Amino acid sequence: MTRSSFADMDCPIAQAAEQLADKWKFVIIRNAFNGMRRFDDFAEQLGVASNVLTARLSELVAADILTRVPVDGDGRAVEYRLTAKGHDLFPMVIFLPQWSDRWLKKRGGPRFEITSADTGELVQPMQVTTASGVVVTSKRAQIREGRGRSSVYRDIKGPSGQTAYGG
């Protein structure tokens, strides 16, 4: 049977998808990380229709990724700021450009670099590691559910139909 909503999918990726999987949200969040806060700035720089922007901002506020705060001294002005939950998307905001740069770039070298404002050091390409610094690849990762059932990411040699966490 086919489903219309992800609400009954007990899967953390499906839940995240519900809140994030939209073209406009990606770039709104990106600009929010860049310090953008105002409706008109988003509208102009993204090139999005005002009604669509209203809808997306509302959804992000409803998801508690952005928060809507009136600006002191101007009864009309409003700012959209990242919440703690929104700020916690930072690794993804770093990862996506890295992935794009590796796989989508048309020509030339890397177009940008990201550094620590404190030390000036380059940030590392995002990778999955353990506490001891071992890099875990997608073929050698193992996921264990709360219930104790366990399975391994095994795209290359695993059986089809294998699932790690329910969905």
Place this chain on the structure above:
Amino acid sequence: MTRSSFADMDCPIAQAAEQLADKWKFVIIRNAFNGMRRFDDFAEQLGVASNVLTARLSELVAADILTRVPVDGDGRAVEYRLTAKGHDLFPMVIFLPQWSDRWLKKRGGPRFEITSADTGELVQPMQVTTASGVVVTSKRAQIREGRGRSSVYRDIKGPSGQTAYGG
């Protein structure tokens, strides 16, 4: 002016959004990492209509995230496998459940853990670090474009309208 396509947005996140920002793609990719390869398995386990699944798989193949390989010995059977580009999404597949678990879970403790199949160690929460291991936060990251212009992620105290890379 409003835009209809992201094609002219010279922004790596916008490019990634074009290829990834879709609900179904998130869960298809998740299941692909779990070793799922067959059309019917995706259709049944995700609960997606076959025409929609066809469309999404085709887009992922067109984006070179999945590859479509005929199965030996069965003229009809086909497998969808992650490409190298697809495998490179692994950090995101790890990050999203971590983020969901932190912010979206309804109750109880973490529902699952991810470990290295080699050492058994837990994987770390995804975070942005430098080579020397310094953790970079969203408020102390600095991005420099190829052209040399530079700006800082500064959600809390920055001016509105600030942009790091064009969009």
Place this chain on the structure above:
DNA sequence: CCGTATCCATTCCGATACTG
């Protein structure tokens, strides 16, 4: 097993106009 074809309802999106 892996899709296509078709249909229909719903949603979405951009454009435009207007407002406190």
Place this chain on the structure above:
DNA sequence: CAGTATCGGAATGGATACGG
């Protein structure tokens, strides 16, 4: 400045039936 109201066309989604 930050939206709301409305509209029409396009795209999407689900259901269903069918085919090699």
